[in-house]
Each structure stands twice: as structure tokens, then as C-alpha cells.
Amino acid sequence: MAAAFAGGSGDSRRGVSSPRPKGREAKNTFCRNVTIYGHCRYENSEFVPCPYIHDPSKLNQNENMKKRFNVDSPSFTPLQASTNGSMTPTPRSAAISPKAANAAVFTPKSQRSTTSTPSLQNKEPVPEWHPQEFAEFVPQTFENPMVDSNAQAHALSYDPFNTSTALSSITGAAHQASAINPYAQDPTLSGASYYQNAASFQSSPAYHLYWPVGPQPTGLLAYQRTAHDFFIPDALREDLQKKAEIARQVVPNSTIPPIEQFHSLFCLDTTAQKNQSLFGYNTWVYKAVSSKDGNTYALRRLENFRLTNETAIRSAQAWKRILNGSVVTVHEAFTTRAFGDSSLIIVTDYHPNSKTLAEEHFKQAPMQRFHGRQTASSHVPEQVLWGYIVQLASALKAIHGSGLAARLITPSKVLLTSKNRIRLNACGILDVVQSENTRSLAELQADDLLQLGRLILSIANNQPSAHVNMQKSMDYITRGYTARLKECVQWLLNLQPTPGTPSSPTTPGAMQKDIDTFLGGIADQMATVFDSELHAQDTLVNTLARELESSRLVRLMAKLNFINERPELDASQHVPGSTGPSPSAMWAETGERYYLKLFRDYVFHQVDANGHPVINLAHVLDCLNKLDAGADEKVALISRDEQNVLVVSYRELKRGMESSFQDLVRAGRQSGK
Numbered sequence: 001m002a003a004a005f006a007g008g009s010g011d012s013r014r015g016v017s018s019p020r021p022k023g024r025e026a027k028n029t030f031c032r033n034v035t036i037y038g039h040c041r042y043e044n045s046e047f048v049p050c051p052y053i054h055d056p057s058k059l060n061q062n063e064n065m066k067k068r069f070n071v072d073s074p075s076f077t078p079l080q081a082s083t084n085g086s087m088t089p090t091p092r093s094a095a096i097s098p099k100a101a102n103a104a105v106f107t108p109k110s111q112r113s114t115t116s117t118p119s120l121q122n123k124e125p126v127p128e129w130h131p132q133e134f135a136e137f138v139p140q141t142f143e144n145p146m147v148d149s150n151a152q153a154h155a156l157s158y159d160p161f162n163t164s165t166a167l168s169s170i171t172g173a174a175h176q177a178s179a180i181n182p183y184a185q186d187p188t189l190s191g192a193s194y195y196q197n198a199a200s201f202q203s204s205p206a207y208h209l210y211w212p213v214g215p216q217p218t219g220l221l222a223y224q225r226t227a228h229d230f231f232i233p234d235a236l237r238e239d240l241q242k243k244a245e246i247a248r249q250v251v252p253n254s255t256i257p258p259i260e261q262f263h264s265l266f267c268l269d270t271t272a273q274k275n276q277s278l279f280g281y282n283t284w285v286y287k288a289v290s291s292k293d294g295n296t297y298a299l300r301r302l303e304n305f306r307l308t309n310e311t312a313i314r315s316a317q318a319w320k321r322i323l324n325g326s327v328v329t330v331h332e333a334f335t336t337r338a339f340g341d342s343s344l345i346i347v348t349d350y351h352p353n354s355k356t357l358a359e360e361h362f363k364q365a366p367m368q369r370f371h372g373r374q375t376a377s378s379h380v381p382e383q384v385l386w387g388y389i390v391q392l393a394s395a396l397k398a399i400h401g402s403g404l405a406a407r408l409i410t411p412s413k414v415l416l417t418s419k420n421r422i423r424l425n426a427c428g429i430l431d432v433v434q435s436e437n438t439r440s441l442a443e444l445q446a447d448d449l450l451q452l453g454r455l456i457l458s459i460a461n462n463q464p465s466a467h468v469n470m471q472k473s474m475d476y477i478t479r480g481y482t483a484r485l486k487e488c489v490q491w492l493l494n495l496q497p498t499p500g501t502p503s504s505p506t507t508p509g510a511m512q513k514d515i516d517t518f519l520g521g522i523a524d525q526m527a528t529v530f531d532s533e534l535h536a537q538d539t540l541v542n543t544l545a546r547e548l549e550s551s552r553l554v555r556l557m558a559k560l561n562f563i564n565e566r567p568e569l570d571a572s573q574h575v576p577g578s579t580g581p582s583p584s585a586m587w588a589e590t591g592e593r594y595y596l597k598l599f600r601d602y603v604f605h606q607v608d609a610n611g612h613p614v615i616n617l618a619h620v621l622d623c624l625n626k627l628d629a630g631a632d633e634k635v636a637l638i639s640r641d642e643q644n645v646l647v648v649s650y651r652e653l654k655r656g657m658e659s660s661f662q663d664l665v666r667a668g669r670q671s672g673k
């Protein structure tokens with residue numbers, strides 16, 4: 001069953017469906033001999049399903065068919081233009097039987113392989129066609145009604161820094177993407193920049209491969225998407241990639257010894273000047289990997305620490321129970337001689353690419369580690385300060401509620417782990433090193449609130465020692481912030497209260513000074529911060545949903561790659577555990593799974609009319625999504641020698657892929673026994 005099929009791909013990028021053109025021959029030529037896979041064909045621009053499916057008596061009408069399709073037949077121009085060679089079926093195509101997948105593949109007489117394909121060729125009569133009977137096909141230019149001509153003109157004049165352009169639609173405007181490539185650094189590498197490390201190997205991730213500096217496209221149709229719609233937002237991606245990269249950082253030939261189960265120690269504390277004032281010891285912070293669970297931890301080392309009291313180190317146990325989003329979790333504390341001295345080690349959670357509030361707000365050099373943050377010494381927005389207050393108040397609630405006191409709330413011991421997310425760090429250390437302290441818990445807890453007040457005062461003033469000149473610092477807050485924030489800071493600092501709003505912690509009724517009173521006083525701000533956190537969470541869930549789509553496609557691609565190019569299955573070797581026809585027949589060039597290989601070529605190995613590779617992400621996404629959905633749409637697959645065209649639906653492709661994959665899984669299980 002064969003038919004002349006000229007220009008059936010309906011592709012405006014001529015010849016893109018021929019995966020591997022042979023040198024000059026491929027130029028401006030199309031398949032001369034065509035098998036319509038599944039016994040369906042295009043006739044007078046109409047899609048015609050296989051007549052044999054409904055009337056087996058027609059099986060002997062090869063002669064008639066031969067007459068009907070010959071060199072004089074008018075060349076085909078599709079009614080409904082399609083993209084990348086995929087054809088939009090007419091309603092009649094819905095009648096195609098799944099049996100169509102078993103159709104024989106036409107092989108030209110002159111080039112017929114000597115390899116027999118019994119299971120296929122016995123089923124249906126194979127008509128004989130002679131290549132020389134056909135005139136060479138010269139592709140036509142197709143007008144695609146889906147594309148507005150203005151858009152095309154716009155695309156051609158695309159300037160990534162100036163104009164806005166649609167990339168493509170996942171459901172059919174993939175051809176647009178071929179014309180528009182806002183990310184190409186080199187026009188000859190169109191599309192390559194979609195992919196990480198497209199041009200060269202890089203040891204660290206390139207963050208901005210998807211980054212269009214220009215404005216986002218406007219006026220897109222409902223079905224149109226930009227490449228960015230498919231991926232995680234750039235700022236978030238960069239942030240996460242940096243975290244992953246920093247978490248994996250190691251120093252080659254490091255001289256830092258492993259400690260207990262912790263190896264690959266990496267020093268995070270890069271300042272040469274050691275500050276002994278907080279703990280009374282020089283401290284070092286390391287990132288290290290635990291050989292027990294493979295996780296990365298932060299190790300704080302107190303140099304030359306002498307443990308005089310065994311119970312002191314046990315006080316760290318209570319801190320292990322503090323599991324709060326605003327506290328860096330403590331895991332364990334022990335002493336070691338691995339460094340040649342007696343050091344105290346406190347093991348806590350590691351938060352990659354974090355910095356302290358001191359680094360964020362007091363360093364003179366601007367630090368750009370987080371997008372959208374102000375540089376040091378600029379005015380800190382009031383909302384940011386309320387965010388800090390609410391998070392630290394939540395941390396103190398958990399700590400005080402467990403009968404502990406933070407004892408150290410200072411900008412260098414509060415970690416900024418991502419934008420506006422802070423965590424109280426270095427908890428529990430003073431409980432170990434100052435275990436003989438004589439102050440009561442109530443005093444220590446009241447002191448926590450005082451320290452919180454000082455911290456907010458210093459950040460608002462951009463001045464670590466703002467509390468030294470209290471009058472000046474409070475004047476600055478009066479000028480730069482609302483009365484509400486000023487009252488809150490005054491309450492924390494035990495300053496003379498000024499009359500405030502009824503909910504303020506400075507109200508006369510709120511005399512008791514503890515964390516619960518404080519939380520009650522800032523309830524309105526907590527509601528505001530909570531609401532913005534909910535919005536942030538909604539945004540993240542939406543992003544996650546998008547990434548879910550990407551991971552679905554990755555699994556699909558993995559399946560395809562498991563199946564394709566398996567030389568051991570092309571040979572006569574039998575796949576253990578597989579049922580049905582012998583594998584060689586199924587996987588051979590004329591076998592029923594052959595089309596999966598051609599589909600892979602169609603999706604990934606397209607070339608243009610000049611034989612140059614077409615790197616079009618939109619086409620890949622379009623095809624893979626249709627494959628995953630098992631769409632009824634048909635696609636014309638062209639053999640590598642350009643002698644055969646198989647017309648097959650995505651539904652058939654999906655079925656073939658699933659059954660092939662199941663066969664592989666079965667075979668894998670058998671060999672594992």
C-alpha cells in the first residue's frame with residue numbers, strides 16, 4: 001500500500017522532517033517513494049483512512065491504487081497547515097484502527113533489503129514502486145493560518161533588547177520558535193543557548209542561559225507561551241543553583257583534618273580577625289559532610305576550649321529539641337583534639353549561601369548575593385524590619401517556651417538564609433561555655449528581648465553600635481520609620497514608653513515583659529508578615545507545579561532513550577522474557593518499533609533545507625507533550641535514507657513506546673534473577 005505524497009509534512013521550514021540528509025541529495029528534495037504507515041493517505045488534500053480496515057475485499061486493489069497515485073497526481077497541499085511535519089487530522093482519521101500499526105513498510109525495489117521481515121510483510125501485500133517513476137519533489141511554501149503575518153514580520157526583525165516576541169505555543173506554534181530565538185548569542189547556533197553548557201563544558205552552572213534581558217512579550221494569544229513559561233523563574237533558579245554549588249564546594253588537598261564522622265571540612269569563616277568578645281574564644285565555622293547520613297552540616301569550633309564540667313556539654317541536648325523555622329537547629333556538641341588543641345565543636349544545620357545580618361547591613365562593600373536586596377548602608381525598609389522582628393519573636397517563643405534563653409542575639413549571629421528569611425544562629429554555645437553563670441532564666445529571657453531591641457535599632461540605623469548613642473539612634477528611627485515601629489523598639493529597650501495604639505506592647509496594660517506579651521502586642525504585624533509569607537508560598541507552589549511538568553518530560557525522554565538505539569535488539573538476539581514476535585523483527589528497520597527511532601530523529605535530529613541542525617526547544621516540548629498525551633494527531637516520520645514516510649499517530653507512538661518499555665523492564669528483571 002503506497003501513495004505519492006508530495007509535501008505532506010506541510011512544514012514551512014522545508015525538509016525539516018528529513019533527519020539525516022545525504023549531502024547534496026538532501027537539498028531541496030523530499031521523499032520520492034512513500035509508504036503511508038497505517039494504510040492511510042492524503043488524497044486531494046483530504047486525509048483518507050485505510051480502506052482495508054473497513055473492507056478487506058479491497059486488499060487486492062493494488063493495481064487501482066497504483067493508477068490513482070502516480071507522477072501525474074497533483075502534489076498535496078494540506079488544507080490545515082501543520083507544524084514541523086505533524087498533521088492535523090480531519091475527523092475521519094478518528095476511524096483508524098490500532099491494527100494500522102502493523103502495516104508493512106514500503107521498501108523500493110531497487111533498494112530492498114535482503115533481510116526479511118516476516119511478521120510484517122506477510123500480513124499485507126506490499127506494492128512495488130519504482131523510484132524513477134517520480135519526479136523530484138520541490139517543496140512549496142505553506143501559509144500557516146495559525147501565524148499572523150504581522151507576528152512573523154515582527155519575529156524576523158527581532159531585537160532581544162528592544163522588542164517583545166512570542167516564542168511559541170506548546171500546542172502548535174512551534175514553527176514560530178524556529179524563527180525567533182531571543183537567546184541566541186550566535187545566530188548560527190540558534191537555540192543552543194536554551195541548554196546548559198551548550199557550547200562548552202563548564203564546571204559551574206551558567207545561570208543566565210534562559211535570561212532574556214528585554215521586555216516580556218505582550219499580546220500573546222491564549223495558546224502561546226514563551227520558553228520562560230516552562231521553567232523555574234530565573235532569580236529563583238540562580239539562587240537555588242548557587243546554593244547547590246556552594247554546598248558542594250571542597251578545597252582540593254585540604255589540610256583540615258576530619259573530625260569524628262565529619263569529613264570534607266571547608267572553612268566558611270574567611271575573616272582573618274577573630275573576635276573573642278562573644279564567646280571568649282576564637283571561633284571557626286566549617287561546612288562538613290557527615291559520613292553517617294551524607295548530609296552537610298555547619299561545625300562551629302571554639303579554639304582552646306577546656307571542658308571543666310561534664311554537665312556543661314550536656315546542656316546542648318536541650319537545644320536539639322528546638323525545631324523552629326527561625327532557629328538554626330543544633331545537632332550535637334563535643335570536644336575534639338583533631339586540631340591539635342582541645343576544641344569545642346557545635347554541630348548545626350548548614351544553610352548554603354547564607355550570610356549574617358552584619359554582613360548584609362554593615363559591610364561597606366555592596367554585596368549582591370541575593371537579588372533585589374539593597375546594598376549595605378542604605379535605608380532598610382520598615383517591612384523588612386517587621387519581618388525580622390516577627391521571625392525572631394517566633395524563635396524566642398520556641399526557645400523561651402522550652403525553658404531556655406537565646407543569650408546571644410546580635411547581627412553577626414543571625415543568618416540571612418534567603419531573601420528576608422532569617423534564623424537565629426549559634427544557639428546553645430553560651431550555655432556550654434558559661435555554664436556557671438549566676439543569672440536566672442527570667443533575667444536571661446528578659447535580656448533576649450533587650451538584645452532584640454538593640455539588633456533592630458542597629459539595623460535600622462545601619463550602625464552596629466547604635467545603642468551607644470541611644471538618643472541619636474532613636475531620633476533617626478523617628479525620622480525614618482513609623483511611630484508603631486519606634487514604640488516597639490522602645491518597649492524592647494525598656495525605654496520610657498510613649499502612649500501607643502491599644503495593641504502596642506507599650507500600652508499601660510502590657511507591663512509584664514515576656515515574649516507572650518510582646519507577641520500579643522505585635523499581632524497586627526504578625527498577620528501582615530504571615531499574609532505575605534502565604535503569598536510567597538503560593539508563588540512557590542505554582543513554580544513547583546511548572547517544574548513537575550519538566551520532570552514529567554524528563555521521565556518521558558528517559559523512557560525513549562532506554563528504548564532507542566539498542567543494537568543488541570536489532571540483532572537476532574532474543575530479549576529474555578519478551579513475548580510476541582522475535583525482537584529482531586520488531587526492532588529492525590522494517591519492524592513495528594522502527595517508528596520510535598524515526599520519532600526520536602523527528603523530535604531531536606531535525607535539519608533544515610540546507611541540512612543544518614534545527615535546535616528548537618519549542619518543537620521538542622510540543623512533540624513530547626503530544627506523545628505523553630497520546631494525541632490523535634498524526635506525524636509524518638521520514639526514514640534516514642529519505643525513501644520512506646511513515647504516517648503514525650501520537651497515540652500509536654505512545655502505545656509502541658509503552659509496550660517496548662514494558663518489554664525492556666521484563667527483560668531487565670529476568671536477567672537480574
Ligand SMILES: Nc1ncnc2c1ncn2[C@@H]1O[C@H](COP(=O)(O)OP(=O)(O)OP(=O)(O)O)[C@@H](O)[C@H]1O
Nearest residue numbers: 268269275285298348349350351352354355356412
Ligand atoms: N549554619 C551555618 N550555615 C551556613 N553558613 C554559616 C552557618 N553559620 C555561620 N555561617 C557562615 O559562616 C561565616 C562566619 O560565621 P560567624 O558566625 O563566625 O560570623 P562572623 O561574622 O565571623 O562573626 P564573628 O565576628 O563573631 O566571628 C558567616 O559568613 C556565616 O554566613
